[in-house]
Amino acid sequence: MPNHPVEAKVKAASTGAFLAGLAVAMLNAVVADSSLLGPLPAWLQAPLLALVPTALAWLGGYQARHTPRSIV
Template sequence: MRRTTAPVEAKVKAATTGTLLVSLLLAVLNTAQEDGGALLDPLPEWLQAIVIALIPPVVTFLSGWQARHTPRDQVRL
């Protein structure tokens, strides 16, 4: 059986880029406050953990869902 190298789909690229950017933004915003406090400090610790854990997957889903599908040639087996 011969394998072909397929291009990475636009959906995968969009989801990966979106997750990377939102993770970096969340990390920067949470640590770069002028008064030394973090962005999520007003929230209880258990809620901070949930917010930090949920934001990247939500952005991944939404960006992958919104991106166009990469058309492929029909493969015959």
């Protein structure tokens, strides 16, 4: 598999998902209703909320049709 740089759409999707995950984590902390993530240790809940959407957005963006590149 060729090693190409990650496209801008993938970086943007990952950044947006990361920020959305952080926002959800902050809301979860402010509301103090962590019953959804109750079985997990407290130190793992915030990183998990931030990283899972990021990984899914990256994978979705990477699997999407890529921008054609011209051969120079």
